[in-house]
Structure formats: C-alpha cells, structure tokens
Amino acid sequence: MPKTRLHSPSSSIRPGEKTSEEADAFRAKFPGYAKHGSKFDRAIDTVLAGGVKESVFLPSGRKVITVVGRLGDEFIDPDKPYCSCSNFFFKVLGGREETCYHLLSYRMAAETGRLDVVKFSDEEYGAYLAATVRDVFEVLRKSAS
Numbered sequence: 001m002p003k004t005r006l007h008s009p010s011s012s013i014r015p016g017e018k019t020s021e022e023a024d025a026f027r028a029k030f031p032g033y034a035k036h037g038s039k040f041d042r043a044i045d046t047v048l049a050g051g052v053k054e055s056v057f058l059p060s061g062r063k064v065i066t067v068v069g070r071l072g073d074e075f076i077d078p079d080k081p082y083c084s085c086s087n088f089f090f091k092v093l094g095g096r097e098e099t100c101y102h103l104l105s106y107r108m109a110a111e112t113g114r115l116d117v118v119k120f121s122d123e124e125y126g127a128y129l130a131a132t133v134r135d136v137f138e139v140l141r142k143s144a145s
C-alpha cells in the first residue's frame with residue numbers, strides 16, 4: 001500500500017483534540033504555544049467562538065478587554081499582564097504557571113484579527129464596568145463553590 005500521509009510531529013492527533021481546519025491553522029500559526037497543552041486548546045476554542053472582546057469607549061479611546069470563559073466573563077489586561085480568573089490568581093501569580101488561557105486567547109485573537117471590537121460612548125463606561133464587574137464576581141462565586 002502506498003503511503004499517502006506525510007508524517008510530522010505536529011500532525012499527530014491525540015484523543016479529544018479538535019481537528020477542524022481552523023483549529024489546525026491556529027496550531028500551525030502558534031507552534032510556541034503548544035507547550036501550554038490543554039490551555040492552548042481551550043484558547044483556540046475561545047478565539048474561534050469569538051470570545052475575546054475589546055470594548056472601546058469613545059471619544060476617550062479607553063479600552064476594556066474581556067474574555068468569555070467557561071463560567072462567564074473575565075477581565076484581562078494583556079499589558080500588565082493581568083486576568084481576573086482564579087487560575088491566574090493562584091497559579092500564575094504564585095509562580096507555578098506562566099499564563100492562563102484567557103491571556104493566551106487574547107494574544108492569539110489580537111494577532112489574527114479576531115478581536116470582537118465593540119464601541120461604546122464614554123457615558124456608558126460606568127454602567128458597562130458595573131455590569132462586567134458583577135459578571136466577574138458571579139464567576140468567582142461559582143468557581144469558589
């Protein structure tokens with residue numbers, strides 16, 4: 001039988017791995033992130049689902065970035081970096097892990113132009129923040145139980 005498949009380390013498929021073309025394209029584009037394992041897979045799913053949102057407030061131009069996670073929204077600040085999830089708080093700040101999947105999702109979404117940008121007026125900032133903080137607290141409550 002002739003060999004019809006090319007074998008390379010990156011084409012091996014492990015059980016449970018998403019094999020859609022889009023997900024494969026992400027894996028090919030960000031080979032350095034493969035070391036993050038399941039976090040990388042989760043980040044790919046998040047980006048493909050349009051879960052990385054950048055809310056821009058005008059005219060000031062201030063931005064709030066949120067990532068829709070399994071339990072709800074998380075706030076992130078990719079420049080610090082910071083994420084409001086408990087994984088970031090306990091594992092990343094504790095020095096045991098390099099990053100959380102929310103921050104990974106943001107980096108991939110930003111580099112591939114998949115940020116979901118939503119524009120608001122500055123007058124809406126307070127209400128927006130209040131609603132998002134409520135979401136974040138809700139997530140914390142759920143993840144603590």
Ligand SMILES: [Zn+2]
Pocket residue numbers: 074083084085086087088100101102103
């Ligand atoms: Zn996070």
